[in-house]
Amino acid sequence: MDVSTALLLTLAVVYSTIVYILTRQRRFPSFPGPIGYPIIGTILPQENTYVKMMEYSKQYGPVYALRVLSTRVLSAARELLEVRSGIYSNRLAPKMIEMIGLDDGIIFQPQPSRLREGRKLLASGLQPRELEAFRPVIQAAVVRFLSLLLKEPKDFLSHLHRSRTRLPTAVSLEIAYGYTAASGKDDPFATRMKSFVKGFDKAAAVSVNEGFAVNWLPFLSYLPSWLPGLTFKRVARTWKKELLDTLREGFDRVKDEVARGVAKPSVLSCALEDGSSGYTEDVMLKSLPELFTGENLMSRLFTTSIQLMTYGGIAGGSETSISAMSTFFLAMTLNSEVQFRAQEELDRVIGSGRLPTYGDRDGLPYVMAVMTEVLRWHTPLPCVYRTSTKDDVYEGCFVAKGSTLLVNLWAMFHDEARFTEPGKFKPERWLGGCKPSDERDVDPLELAFGFGRRVCPGKYMAQELLFNVIASTLAVFNIRKAKDDNGNEITPSVIYSNGSMPYVALRSKLVDSAEKLDGIYHPHSAPLPFQCEVVPRSQQAVSLVDDAWN
Numbered sequence: 001m002d003v004s005t006a007l008l009l010t011l012a013v014v015y016s017t018i019v020y021i022l023t024r025q026r027r028f029p030s031f032p033g034p035i036g037y038p039i040i041g042t043i044l045p046q047e048n049t050y051v052k053m054m055e056y057s058k059q060y061g062p063v064y065a066l067r068v069l070s071t072r073v074l075s076a077a078r079e080l081l082e083v084r085s086g087i088y089s090n091r092l093a094p095k096m097i098e099m100i101g102l103d104d105g106i107i108f109q110p111q112p113s114r115l116r117e118g119r120k121l122l123a124s125g126l127q128p129r130e131l132e133a134f135r136p137v138i139q140a141a142v143v144r145f146l147s148l149l150l151k152e153p154k155d156f157l158s159h160l161h162r163s164r165t166r167l168p169t170a171v172s173l174e175i176a177y178g179y180t181a182a183s184g185k186d187d188p189f190a191t192r193m194k195s196f197v198k199g200f201d202k203a204a205a206v207s208v209n210e211g212f213a214v215n216w217l218p219f220l221s222y223l224p225s226w227l228p229g230l231t232f233k234r235v236a237r238t239w240k241k242e243l244l245d246t247l248r249e250g251f252d253r254v255k256d257e258v259a260r261g262v263a264k265p266s267v268l269s270c271a272l273e274d275g276s277s278g279y280t281e282d283v284m285l286k287s288l289p290e291l292f293t294g295e296n297l298m299s300r301l302f303t304t305s306i307q308l309m310t311y312g313g314i315a316g317g318s319e320t321s322i323s324a325m326s327t328f329f330l331a332m333t334l335n336s337e338v339q340f341r342a343q344e345e346l347d348r349v350i351g352s353g354r355l356p357t358y359g360d361r362d363g364l365p366y367v368m369a370v371m372t373e374v375l376r377w378h379t380p381l382p383c384v385y386r387t388s389t390k391d392d393v394y395e396g397c398f399v400a401k402g403s404t405l406l407v408n409l410w411a412m413f414h415d416e417a418r419f420t421e422p423g424k425f426k427p428e429r430w431l432g433g434c435k436p437s438d439e440r441d442v443d444p445l446e447l448a449f450g451f452g453r454r455v456c457p458g459k460y461m462a463q464e465l466l467f468n469v470i471a472s473t474l475a476v477f478n479i480r481k482a483k484d485d486n487g488n489e490i491t492p493s494v495i496y497s498n499g500s501m502p503y504v505a506l507r508s509k510l511v512d513s514a515e516k517l518d519g520i521y522h523p524h525s526a527p528l529p530f531q532c533e534v535v536p537r538s539q540q541a542v543s544l545v546d547d548a549w550n
């Protein structure tokens with residue numbers, strides 16, 4: 001550890017001690033939970049933190065509390081986020097995001113009326129009925145993915161990850177701005193948006209070895225900028241201009257197209273054309289880009305709110321849809337019988353003369369069950385979290401303002417009382433709707449996307465995209481275990497990067513090793529790179545993709 005990191009860590013411990021002492025509360029009994037070390041609190045494991053937290057809930061009960069430095073964490077039931085949403089709907093903005101002025105979109109929006117307006121704007125393109133207009137866009141993005149799979153089947157993970165081919169980004173650009181990114185690398189607007197997301201992402205990072213110290217030592221923002229080492233203030237000023245200029249470019253381009261009567265239908269063009277929509281320019285400017293940043297950022301935010309200062313923080317965003325798609329490829333590699341059953345259903349219902357579409361979903365219950373099980377087996381965001389905005393009393397115990405509330409989705413989806421063999425990938429459990437417990441509260445199609453006022457606005461788009469990828473890939477390809485040089489099958493291990501949970505160290509070792517393996521940034525809760533063979537099922541299947549692509 002170098003001197004500056006050590007100094008920052010020391011500062012963080014001192015800061016946490018002061019905050020802890022100042023905010024200590026004794027009025028109400030505390031929740032049960034691990035006691036942890038003095039000052040530092042509980043040390044959470046670096047990997048699979050949500051599994052450890054599930055163990056705590058078995059030990060201490062469904063509601064328990066722990067402390068990480070000065071941050072109180074309450075592992076609670078979803079009802080609390082829904083019923084007391086007035087107190088538990090906020091997320092803490094990282095200081096750098098605040099300084100750049102990017103806390104004014106949706107993700108960090110503290111004002112209920114402004115949040116409602118921004119979410120309404122996104123919903124105008126992302127609700128099921130509105131999405132229908134964009135169905136061809138989603139289908140085209142999926143066909144592009146299939147044609148890449150035909151050309152370079154070994155690179156299936158790269159096709160999902162790399163920004164040029166990343167499905168959700170391509171679709172979001174169309175829905176938000178009516179913008180079709182050129183398939184080459186140098187599409188100017190897509191590149192600018194990409195750097196915007198990257199800048200946003202970096203500004204929100206909370207690791208000791210990545211991002212800005214002011215995010216985990218917020219008091220630094222009050223020190224004068226002439227002090228040595230406080231370059232972040234200058235960076236914030238420069239980025240504020242650069243990032244807002246990018247947003248302005250997207251906005252002005254569509255505004256100009258609308259004025260000339262040549263705008264393609266998009267959320268922004270509709271809002272601008274519809275004089276009665278009443279959105280302020282600021283809401284349109286800052287809320288729309290959160291289609292990109294929201295998908296990317298959710299995991300970072302947990303760490304921000306939990307303020308894992310001395311321990312470091314998460315390495316990156318979540319890219320939730322990509323995580324689910326990678327899980328699908330892993331599940332198919334490991335469960336050939338599931339794959340054959342889904343393909344049998346596709347052949348019977350759709351035949352081999354066309355690709356399946358989202359409109360076919362009601363006739364494909366087993367394929368739907370595969371998708372549901374993907375979202376349960378390794379749910380992309382294992383925890384949903386919020387920061388409380390007021391002191392509160394819950395079940396007779398005190399919840400201090402600023403506490404982090406956490407709902408462990410992983411624990412709900414792996415609850416042995418509800419699911420037989422929760423660690424196994426078994427789509428059958430979902431046949432006939434939300435089984436096995438008949439309790440809607442564990443339906444991954446709902447639960448994996450969060451709750452109440454903050455429920456994921458991209459939920460329907462994500463489901464449509466995921467369904468299309470799953471159904472079309474299974475219709476066209478067989479996914480099999482790869483073979484080594486001696487012809488032996490390679491069974492991939494089921495190892496996931498930590499995703500939306502804190503790393504109790506610097507950057508996760510798993511993330512580092514994943515990057516070394518194939519050079520792709522793997523910051524989210526997704527399987528580490530693995531091999532499989534992706535082989536077309538027939539010449540007719542190849543022609544289907546070629547024809548659709550051409």
Ligand code: HEM
Pocket residue numbers: 106107108119168172290291292293294295298320321324380381384385448449450451452453454455456457458459461462463466
């Ligand atoms: C499988 C894919 C996805 C999963 C599992 C997922 C899950 C989630 C979850 C759990 C949350 C937090 C909700 C809460 O706090 O209660 C969230 C928030 C969010 N998601 Fe998604 N998401 C996915 C895809 C997407 C897509 C495709 C987009 C964009 C089109 C998107 C945009 C957002 C945004 C903007 C937020 C923040 C909403 C707010 O704070 O009000 N997500 N997502």
